[in-house]
Amino acid sequence: MEKATEIVSQIKGKKITAVEVLNRYLRTIKEKDGEIRAFLEVFSESAAAQARAVDEKAAAGLPLGRLAGVPVAIKDNMLYKGHKASCASKILENYISPYTATAVQNLIDADAVIIGRTNMDEFAMGSSTENSAFRPTRNPADTSRVPGGSSGGSAAAVAAGMCPLALGSDTGGSVRQPAAFCGTYGLKPTYGSVSRYGLVAFASSLDQIGVFANSIEDTELAFSVISSHDPKDATSVKYPENKIPGGVKGLRIGLPKEYAAGSGAMDAEVARLFGETVQKLKELGAVFAEISLPHTRYALPAYYIAASSEASSNLGRFDGIRYGLSAQGGTLADVYKKTRGQGFGPEVKRRIMLGTYSLSAGYYDAYYLKAQKTRTLIKRDFDEAFGEVDVIFTPTTPSPAFRFGEKVSDPVAMYLSDIFTIPCNLAGLCGLSIPAGKSGKGLPIGAQFLAKPFNEAVMFKLGEELAHAG
Amino acid sequence: MEITEKDVEHIAELARLELAAEEKKLYTGQLKSIFGWMEELNKADTASVPPTSNVLGAANPLREDKPFYFEDREAILKNAPGREYDFIKVKKVIE
Numbered sequence: 001m002e003k004a005t006e007i008v009s010q011i012k013g014k015k016i017t018a019v020e021v022l023n024r025y026l027r028t029i030k031e032k033d034g035e036i037r038a039f040l041e042v043f044s045e046s047a048a049a050q051a052r053a054v055d056e057k058a059a060a061g062l063p064l065g066r067l068a069g070v071p072v073a074i075k076d077n078m079l080y081k082g083h084k085a086s087c088a089s090k091i092l093e094n095y096i097s098p099y100t101a102t103a104v105q106n107l108i109d110a111d112a113v114i115i116g117r118t119n120m121d122e123f124a125m126g127s128s129t130e131n132s133a134f135r136p137t138r139n140p141a142d143t144s145r146v147p148g149g150s151s152g153g154s155a156a157a158v159a160a161g162m163c164p165l166a167l168g169s170d171t172g173g174s175v176r177q178p179a180a181f182c183g184t185y186g187l188k189p190t191y192g193s194v195s196r197y198g199l200v201a202f203a204s205s206l207d208q209i210g211v212f213a214n215s216i217e218d219t220e221l222a223f224s225v226i227s228s229h230d231p232k233d234a235t236s237v238k239y240p241e242n243k244i245p246g247g248v249k250g251l252r253i254g255l256p257k258e259y260a261a262g263s264g265a266m267d268a269e270v271a272r273l274f275g276e277t278v279q280k281l282k283e284l285g286a287v288f289a290e291i292s293l294p295h296t297r298y299a300l301p302a303y304y305i306a307a308s309s310e311a312s313s314n315l316g317r318f319d320g321i322r323y324g325l326s327a328q329g330g331t332l333a334d335v336y337k338k339t340r341g342q343g344f345g346p347e348v349k350r351r352i353m354l355g356t357y358s359l360s361a362g363y364y365d366a367y368y369l370k371a372q373k374t375r376t377l378i379k380r381d382f383d384e385a386f387g388e389v390d391v392i393f394t395p396t397t398p399s400p401a402f403r404f405g406e407k408v409s410d411p412v413a414m415y416l417s418d419i420f421t422i423p424c425n426l427a428g429l430c431g432l433s434i435p436a437g438k439s440g441k442g443l444p445i446g447a448q449f450l451a452k453p454f455n456e457a458v459m460f461k462l463g464e465e466l467a468h469a470g
Numbered sequence: 471m472e473i474t475e476k477d478v479e480h481i482a483e484l485a486r487l488e489l490a491a492e493e494k495k496l497y498t499g500q501l502k503s504i505f506g507w508m509e510e511l512n513k514a515d516t517a518s519v520p521p522t523s524n525v526l527g528a529a530n531p532l533r534e535d536k537p538f539y540f541e542d543r544e545a546i547l548k549n550a551p552g553r554e555y556d557f558i559k560v561k562k563v564i565e
Contacts, residue, residue, distance in 0.1 A: 098545030326551035341488030372521030428525025
């Protein structure tokens with residue numbers, strides 16, 4: 001698998017052109033995507049124009065950006081001016097972005113080539129891409145299984161070598177879980193470190209744009225490009241200068257006892273492979289300690305109430321008036337109801353109902369407020385843990401990728417596949433899923449680091465040393 | 471916790487969602503089971519705990535109240551299902 005960092009150095013060294021790189025990836029997409037179905041649309045024309053512009057810059061001897069000529073896929077909930085952004089929903093099927101998301105603009109400014117938009121669970125609600133209104137994406141490691149979600153298309157595209165980098169969004173694990181299922185790296189940056197201007201909002205207090213890559217170096221590079229302080233996003237913050245750790249030796253790593261094997265439905269192979277990675281980190285000189293996050297069991301219900309409540313409010317804008325599907329009806333209220341009834345899929349409706357109920361008169365205190373208070377308890381658990389350790393290490397998911405249809409009829413079972421990734425979003429931490437080997441059946445397994453806000457550097461250091469140790 | 475089809479109809483009305491009869495039935499069962507699972511939260515002692523709305527504890531950033539032009543008005547208007555001149559068409563709301 002070719003790395004983005006290698007592509008950049010080859011283009012800068014004039015060994016290859018951006019057009020050649022793009023054409024190679026377009027060929028791979030043609031060969032593989034009929035089966036994988038990671039892309040909803042390949043931006044062949046605009047990508048070719050971008051690649052030519054990079055080559056012209058190179059020929060003119062002008063300085064090239066940090067992602068010069070690297071094809072990058074974007075999740076279908078990110079705006080790119082003049083291109084469709086549908087959130088894999090019928091309600092936005094033909095929406096054309098009037099402006100470009102800041103994270104995407106940062107890629108373009110670094111001379112990256114935007115190769116296409118990838119499939120996802122509708123409005124990022126789901127853990128398998130089965131909720132896409134168009135078609136599910138298949139896992140490149142085993143096409144009878146889901147790629148995870150909600151950013152399943154981005155994960156599958158990178159895992160299958162159809163692009164070296166892709167952006168996703170992570171509200172409760174939607175980058176890390178598919179990264180684990182497909183065998184790529186997946187970064188959920190600190191809340192506020194990547195602008196969400198131009199990312200279609202799902203749950204604003206939890207959403208964050210993240211990165212898929214096939215190497216730790218590419219993950220770091222892409223993060224450094226997309227991370228910026230943006231006045232157009234009120235929750236965007238200036239990334240503080242932090243001390244970069246010298247190495248893994250002496251780093252204190254916490255293993256939450258609530259996440260350990262036997263505490264829930266953890267697959268035996270996940271536990272074994274996770275244990276092997278722990279052993280490797282010990283050999284690199286990391287010091288392990290058991291920690292406790294006592295409120296872990298409240299994370300999932302608190303998340304589903306908070307996220308669904310925010311979603312029910314954010315999705316109020318899809319009313320058939322300003323954009324998207326518009327169903328005809330008698331009164332204005334009929335237009336709203338019919339448009340939304342026809343335009344949203346089952347999971348989106350379920351969450352709108354769940355959220356509307358949680359926020360409705362008489363239930364607000366019992367559900368929404370209770371969830372936000374519980375969130376404080378979960379955050380305090382982490383604050384306390386980070387007093388004792390530098391980073392926390394857990395499996396990314398309790399089991400490897402499941403089969404299509406396995407969890408569709410049981411929403412709670414589907415929600416449980418995010419049990420290890422959700423607390424990170426509730427507490428505003430950063431998280432990184434790394435490949436941690438394959439099961440006996442050849443299914444990828446992921447392990448995740450969690451660090452304090454703005455401490456991505458410590459996770460990158462751990463990822464680098466692990467990758468180099470082999 | 472009890473959720474009836476009537477509750478589901480009320481919530482759907484608040485959410486401006488038209489639901490088919492079989493959807494009402496489906497969501498009545500599913501919401502009951504999801505909220506049943508959420509009862510777990512009642513075991514958390516939150517008596518003196520403040521709610522978290524912004525995880526970084528950040529305050530609202532303010533900017534000058536100054537209008538500015540969007541670079542491509544046409545691109546916004548083109549997405550509107552109903553349009554007349556430079557306006558988005560809406561059904562009559564007041565008789």
